[in-house]
Amino acid sequence: MSIVEVKELRKQYDPPKGVLAVDGVSFGIEQGEIFSLLGPNGAGKSTTISMLSCLLKPTGGDATVAGHSVVSDPQAVKETIGVVPQDIALYPDMSARENLVFWGRMYGLSGDELKRRVDEVLELITLVDRQKDRVDKFSGGMKRRVNIGVALLHKPKVLYLDEPTVGIDPQSRRSILDGILALRDQGMTILYTTHYMAEAQELSDRIAIVDHGKMIAVGTHEELVKIVGEGARVSARVDHYLEGMAERWREVKGVEKVEIEEDEAVLLTEDPNEVLPRLFEAAATAGSRITEINVTEPNLEMVFLHLTGRALRE
Amino acid sequence: MKLAAILARKDLLETLRDKLSFVFILLMPLAFTLFFGLLFGGGGNTDKLPLAVWDADGGAAAKQLVADLDKSSVVHVVVKQGDEFETWMADERAAAGLLVPKGYSAAVASGEQADLTIVSTQGSNGAATAASAVRSLAGEQVTVELASRAAAEAIWTTRSMRSGSQETVVVQSAAEARPVVAAALARPAVSTRVVEAGAAAGQTPSGFILSSPGMLVNFILFSLMTAGIALIIERQNGTLQRLMTTRLRRWELIGGKAAGMFLLTFVQQILLMGVAQLFFGVDYLRDPVALFLMMVSLSLVASTLGLLLASVMKSEQALIATTVLVSMAVAAMSGAWFPLEITGPTFQTVGHLLPTAWILDGLRGIVVRGFDVSDVLPAFGVSVAWAAGFFVLAVWRFRLSD
Ligand SMILES: Nc1ncnc2c1ncn2[C@@H]1O[C@H](COP(=O)(O)OP(=O)(O)OP(=O)(O)O)[C@@H](O)[C@H]1O
């Protein structure tokens, strides 16, 4: 059985007329994996997290975390999870350390154990030398790190992260993503939400694409991109006589289609690794030189476009 | 339960270390207490304090003392004898009274310790000032008397020394007199006893006695704003929701929030009463148990009302506007600004629908009339009932987020 099991979860705000924010979502998260919910604004990611955190009562369906129902046994669920909310939820007038100590107490820690965990977490979020500073004096990235640190104090079995990298600089984002991967390697199960395609791709063992409260696809990155049904796109420029080159490339084994778009040739192929050397070979034989070449693998962006007809805006 | 206590403690500390709330919680109420206290004639030290003197002795030393007192820059003497003296004290027409008992002059003349009784009245903080004026003047008088006697005695013992220069005789006499004077100065020349007159029943108190409890209630209600804003901000910044993802249960969250407000208002009461007790001469500690009950009542009412307002109001601005309005109206109708006794019966009846009117009666009763626990129990009951009502409504309307 999966550690998180979601069955036909539904949430309608202010029924009967309100928004149907989550519309019958089902998935399972295995112990020790990073599972991402990828979807645009308003897809229902936060609403799902809120229900799995026992903050919102579902209007239908149920979910279990480590076997405990979020509907009938919220207290047991809460002792299993750590929640990193989308918006920074800290006490701005308290220092980083004071925040961690207070939240640690709320998770039932005390005494030496509390002190040790606060020290460890400060180390983890690399804020040891700024621990005495008030949180409202911190940069966005530092606040985000404290926001995450709070949820790690009690070493939860399952960690929910709701868009933890929104609005921060690339370095902070990098360090957060590395931290999350490290936590997964230590055996933590992670539910991650994002609307950044690249982030989902890099982090996740499995990804669920959500839109308008519905889950429209789920699987590993490879499984998902197969949905698009297209291979990679290779676009190339040569030093002279593009049309002639395109004719020759059309004959190369593994190339499915060649079109000329302005001053470059666009080829479709299932396996760019195999095809690319042959393209260079053919060019050399024809006495042409490739001046520029780009490979675009199918990505989640294309999957989303393919499934919804809309772009997943970054 | 433990988590609720931790939450309450955090809330209290968070508020107390905010410099701005210090202004609202302590400075403003004290400034208003001072202002209204002086307005109600609480005893500014600019004028000489009227001192009623009953000279039951009539001897030379007593007459001298009264004359010296009248010349002092602190008091002016109003001589009143017997019943007249009692009435003056009961009506608080004098800042303090001085009773010079029979035998005072004789005691002074014989170099013995002389007794004086100072009568202080409730409505005035002038008693202490008057008492110290009396003490220093009477002490001076007795000491002068003692020193003169000692010198005379020394001269008497050294009179046989015919030979020797004037210088030697003076040195000798001084040496003889010195231990006697020193010994005399070592023990207090006068003993003063301060007794309280006790205001007559049904009398309207004045000065700080009036302003301190009133402003206390007014500003305790006012600080609901501080506590309420903190709760609204927590609802807006998501920490309230986040708290519910920890082990904290809903009732612990609400209970902890209410307890935090209770503690804040209780600490505020201790501070304000402490200052009033020490510097404004308002004697809150006449019955500590009764006082404790009233403090609990006020904090219960205030904290539950604060919780309710913060639960109902959506924004900070709405809360501020409402709290200012509610606290001002409630304070005024409860008699915090002017005693309800001076208003008509309708106003008094309406006022006493409010728990704060009862609490104010209780507090003023303790300070002025020496109320004990049984006297303040009704006020306690009314307060608990109101607080329970506020609390139930607050729990019903409590939201984690907007
Ligand atoms: N408290 C609420 N009351 C009513 N409607 C809400 C509430 N919260 C969210 N919604 C609506 O539910 C839908 C899903 O919102 P949700 O916040 O779950 O989306 P999301 O995927 O987290 O989006 P984002 O990427 O912007 O955080 C949206 O249409 C939103 O307007």
Ligand SMILES: [Mg+2]
């Ligand atoms: Mg969201």
